[in-house]
Amino acid sequence: MxxxxxxxxxxxxxxxxxxxxxxxxxxxxxxxxxxxxxxxxxxxxxxxxxxxxxxxxxxxxxxxxxxxxxxxxGGREVEATFPEALKGPILRKVQFQTVSRLDNLVDLIFDEFRHDYYPGEEVTVTLNGGDRIHGLVRDKTTFGPRMQPDGSRTLPVTRYLVNLKETDEETIVTDEHIGRERGVFTKAMLRSFIKKTVIREAWTGAPWLVKHDYANMYHIDTRVPPHLRYDMKLLERKQLQAQKKCTGHEINGHAQAGPVRLPELKPATKSHKGKQNQPGFKAPKWYLAESVSGIDGTELHEQQARQPTPPPPPPPPSPPPKYPIEDLALPPKEGSFRPRLKYLCRDPPVKIEPVLDEFHPFQGKINMATVGAFLETWDTLNVYCEIFQLDSFTFDDFVEAMTVASETTPVQLFDEIHCSVLKILVDSEKEGGKVRITLPDLEDDESDEDDGDQDEGEEEDEDTEMQTPEPEEKPKGRATRSSLAKLEAERLAAEAAAAEEEEIRQEQESRTRAEELMREFDWIDHLRKRDFGSGGWERIIVGLLHQLSKDARHKEICEELLVQLVPQDTEPTQEVVQKNYSKLDVNHRVMVLQVICLLTMQTKAVRGYMEDCSETMTKYRKDRIEWQRQKKQAMEEVRQLYEQRRELIPDVDPADEVDMSASKEEDDTKITTADESRIEREDGNEGANKEGYQAKGKRRGRPPLEKTKKKEAEAERERRIKEKEKLKGQDKDRPQETIKLTPQQQKQYTKILKEIQKREEIIKKCEDEVAIIENDLREADCPRTRVLGKDRFWNRYYWFERNGMPYGGLPTSSTASAEYANGCIWVQGPDDMEREGFIDGPAESQMEYKAKFQMTVSERKAKEENGTSVFTARQWGYISEPEDVIALIKWLDPRGFNELKLRKELTNYKDRIVKHMQNRKQYLNSVSGVGETGDNEDDKDNRDDRDEQTTKRVSSRIRDKTPETASCRCLRWENTMALDELGHLHSNPPPPPRVRKQTKKRDAQAEAAGRSSTKSRRRG
Structure with a gap:
């Protein structure tokens, strides 16, 4: 259902x-x-x-x-694939089960039926010789456990009568020699079958019930036992609650002193006598006065009633809030500011003083609207660099390459990015030339040719119309005044829309000449041939944009780009397109790259890569669980060994030495125990963590006291360490006390120490393997970019190295010596819903917030963000200084939901983030001698060994192309992955095949043929 x-x-x-x-x-x-x-x-x-x-x-x-x-x-598939012989027994077992979770129920049923077989089921029988034969279970007999002479019981035995298919013979086998084919009965199939055939009501303790049609089919009783019905469960729960109330009832703050009694069913009388008889009841004072002095208690009670009643005690103070809470519900802190952001754009959202930073002079050419596109395309190209066959590259080199590439400054990184991405969209001719993306259809402009074809076929159409009877007209509905008006309005709206569309089309055609450029140019065919040279890939991009402009989703952006590439006042030629692309604004360039990168997400190559990564992550998780299990087992063994060591040598001080009594091994008689085991240190850390966890829970109720306790504990710990060091210094010259052991104890002690060392090595190996697997999981997590978290103003923080790529880029990259990939923390503003709901909320909530904190949320945002804010999700800022990372962590308040998570993530990655920021600053300030890129020693040290001829060829090409641009860092990048895997760059055609060397026999034959032809010519 x-x-x-x-x-x-x-x-x-x-x-x-x-x-x-x-x-x-x-x-x-x-x-x-x-x-x-x-x-x-x-x-x-x-x-x-x-x-x-x-x-x-x-x-x-x-x-x-x-x-x-x-x-x-799915139901039909389950019915067809699930074994018919198991359906009835499994449903009988599931009926009235009270296991709450479906996963636990599936595990229970699967474990019970995995080695149990039923008549009519196809199985595989293992004969004595080891041969496996298919058969059909005809009958099943189960023998219960038998009593042995020694009083023990044997296990139950099941025998199956199986009809062998190959020989058509019958044989009796036990469950040890019978089994199912793989995939016939699995947990996934069982789960789907149970979901289809069983239902369960939505209350705690409800039993699983087989649906009525399946119960009738397999003759299963559907009468629910009384103790499993909802009304009985409800009655039991009420009785239990009543008993708890009666047994836990207290009078005047004192618990009952007598034995626990069952609750009385009759209502209690209102007389004081009944109350007096209750155990633990404290009588009023006027009864005591009456019994002692004989004064009428009523008069005393009236006198007390005339006295003025004391005022009620003030209500107890409200308990402190339990953290974490909403971030903006925390009061602002005076003097607490977030580190100032930097902006990679010329139009920052706030007015700031112009500062020359590492992006200068490129920030004066980039718009804020395209910063997100820069980050998106760079992240896509580096995460899927193996698919694109691209060396990884730093974000700074990417920005520089997109900015400085021109006709006079060719940049290999710029060309390789575009060509490699285009290759993913369409397969080459050798691979079949299949288009891997969905493209809109182009309009047919061959109306003239179609008209000629129509004229030729008019006569045949007329003859056909004469022979074909006309269909009868359908009766029209009644025409009312409203329906006629509706039809007229629809007709006018359609005409207006058509006229507007025609006007827009004519206006667009007048603005660009892309149609003329593509008239005799099939960009898909040229892309199949990898015709990228001399402006080829630029023209292919124009053709792609022209076809995408027919789709409403891409129409606006594609038309804007086509106006820049093929304007009306230029000739529609390939040379002009290449020239215009070299002069294209950097914002338009990154928009083009963003469009084609988004198209690659549809391709089979990228989707297959994602699926492979997902399967790899599943395998990594299983391996991690196995290594963690081995580590846990080794830790338990070390604990046991340590207990044995303590039993052998009780109260061993770390500074003591152990003296063995064997004289022949004098060197081994004194064994120091100063170095404690790693497992003891881990136990100490675990204890500290537990104490920290408990302290955290207490800190929610009484934070000042907990802070004091924590400081006292730290001071006590430091005092003990100092005393221990002092005692060690005093005892250096003293003769060490020794513990004498017998030779047998010495041997046992040495063996225990060796076993401890061996187990500790296993633990260390497990930890190293888990760390490697964790890093592999991080790199394989490629489907989406993980956010570090959000702050109190719902800004999102990204560190792009967090997942999907190695921390410093590919180690085989030509710029791996930079040892960083992005090197910044990027801050994105809140989306529209978050901004409207939390920042710019309704006026009432803003006034309420101002009355509580003397400022609105917007005013608090402007104050605490130190004058550098981002207001929408289309605005980005970044943090690039290592000291700002520390300041950011200090600014975050862990008492809030958002900032608790963000602070935790930043703390986990703080060391790597700071290291990469330092590497980035060092790389940007490094020596800028790119004119000799081919012979750069730093690059040689960080590259893999390649073929010497290929290296010389690439180096000479770079020297020939870029003799005058020695200041550009991006020119140090080379696509070594393409050179190693393809033998050439993406932007260059493949090298011609090598001419095969002829053998001596072929040389002799060719020489003889040459001599004979010469003789014949001479004779002629």
């Missing part, structure tokens, strides 16, 4: 209609009938929400109809 919010969809009850001629609306999938059209539309809107789940497959985010069809398909 289809689920909505994890519960089955409840259909509407049938409508009671008096008149059979009433017009109704029907939903065939649910059988619901509606008399009112608005109700029908409302129900259809509900069913078309993408909030439904398919119960069988578990797919979510579907409409009701998609989930319904998916369940039908």
């Amino acid at each position: 289809v689920l909505f919010k994890r519960k089955p969809v409840q259909f509407l009850p049938p409508v009671d209609m008096q008149d059979e001629n009433t017009e109704v609306w029907h939903i065939p999938q649910t059988g619901e009938i509606f008399v009112n059209y608005e109700d029908y539309l409302s129900r259809m809107d509900f069913y078309k929400q993408r909030r439904f789940n398919d119960q069988i497959t578990g797919h979510s985010g579907l409409t009701f109809f998609e989930a319904f069809n998916s369940e039908l398909t």
Whole structure:
């Protein structure tokens, strides 16, 4: 059944209609009938929400109809694939089970039936010789446990009568020699079968019930036992609560002193006598006065009543809040400011003083609107660099290459990026030339040719029309005044839309000449041939943009780019396109790259890479669990060994030495125990962590006292360390006390120490392997960029090296010596919903916030962000100084939900972030001698050994191309991955095949043929 919010969809009850001629609306999938059209539309809107789940497959985010069809398909697959012989026994076992979680139920049933077989089931029998033969179970006999003479019991034995298919013979085998084929009975199949055939009500302790049609099919009793019904469970719960109230009842703050009694069913009387008889009851004072002095207690009570009653005690102070809470609910701190942000743009969202930073002079050419595109494209190209066959590159080199590349300054990084991305969109001719993306259809402009073809075929069409009878006209509905007006309005709207579209098309055609440029140029065919030279890839991009402009989603941006590349006042030639692309503004360049990078996400190569990474991550997680299990086992063994050592030598001080009594091994008689085991240090750390966890829980209630305790504990720890060091210094010259051991104890002690050392090496190896697997998991996590977290103003913080790539880029990259990839923390503003809901909220909430904290949220944001803010998700700032990372961590308040998580992430990666920021500064300030890139020693030390001829060829090419641009860092980058895997760059054609050397025999034959031809010519 289809689920909505994890519960089955409840259909509407049938409508009671008096008149059979009433017009109704029907939903065939649910059988619901509606008399009112608005109700029908409302129900259809509900069913078309993408909030439904398919119960069988578990797919979510579907409409009701998609989930319904998916369940039908999944149900048919389950019925066809699940073994028929197991359906009845499994359903009988599942009936009335009270296991709450489906996963636990599946595990329980699977473990019970995995080695149990039933008549009619196809199995595999292992014969005595080891041969495996397919067979069919005919009968099953189970023998219970038998009593042995020594009083023990044997295990139950099951024998199966199996009909062998190959020989058509019958044989009796036990469960040790019988089994199923792999994939016949799995947990996934069992889960789907249970989901399809079993239901469970939504209350705690509800039993699993087989659906009625399956219960009738397999003759399963559906009568629920009384103790499993909801009313009985409810009654038991009420009785238990009543008993708890009676047994835990207290009077005047004193617990009952007598024995626990069952609750009385009769109502208690209102007399004081009944209250007096209750154990633990404290009598009023006027009863005591009456019994002592004989004075009437009533008069004393009246005198007390005349006295003025004391004022009620003040209410107790409200308990302190339990942290974490909402970040903006915390009061602002005086003098606490976030580090100032920097901006990679010429139009920052706030007015700041111009500062020359590492991006100068490029920041004066970049718009804020394209900073996000820069980050998106750089991240995509580096995460999927193996798919694109690109060396990884730093973000600074990417910005520089996109900015400085021109006709006079060719940049290999710029050309390789575009060509490698284009290659992913269309396969080469050798690979079949298949287009890997979905493209809109181009309009047919061959109307003249079509008209000629139509004229030639008019006569045949006329003959065909004479022979074909005309269909009868359908009766038209009644034309009313409103319907005629509606038709007229629709006609006028269609004409206006067509006229507007035609006007826009004509205006666009007048603005660009892309249509003329593509008239005799098939960009897909040229892309198949990898025709990238002499402006080829630039023209291919124009063709791609021209075809994408026919799609409404890409129309606006593609037309804007085409106006820049093929304007109306230029000739539509390939040379002009190449020239215009070399002069293109950097903002338009990154927009082009963003469009084609987004298209690669549709390709089979990228999607297959994502799936491979997902499977690899699953394998890594299993390996991590196995290494953690081995580590835990080794730690337990070390603890046991340490206990044995302490039993052998009790109260051993770390400064003591152990003296063995064996005289022949004098050197081994004194064994120091100054170095404690690693496992003891880990125990100490675990204890500290537990104390910290408990302290954290206490700090929520009484933070000042907890801070004091923490400081006292730290001071005490430091005092003990100093005393220990002092005692060690005093005892250096003293003769060490020794503990004498027998030779047998010495041997045992030495063996224990060796075992401890061996286990510690295993633990160290497990920790190293887990760390490697954690890093591999981080690098394989490529589908999406992970955010570090959000701050109190809902700004998002990114460190792009966090996942999907090595921390410093590929180690085989030509610029691996930089040892960083991005090197900055990027801050993105809040999205529109967060900004409207939390920052620029309604006036009432702003006034309420101002009354509480003497400032609005916007004013607090401007103050605490130190004059450098980002206000929308399309605005970006960055932090590049190592000291600013420390200041940012100090500024974050761990008492808030958002900043607690962000602070934790920043603390975990702080050392790496700071290191990469330092590497970035060192790289940007490094020696800028790129004119001799080919012979740069630093590059040679950080590259893999390649073929000497290839290195010389690439080096000479770079020297020839860029003799005058020695100041550009991006020119140091080379695409060594393409050179190693393809033998050439993406932007260059493949080298011609080598001429095969002829053998001596072929040389002799060719020489003889040459002599004979010469003789014949002479004779002629």
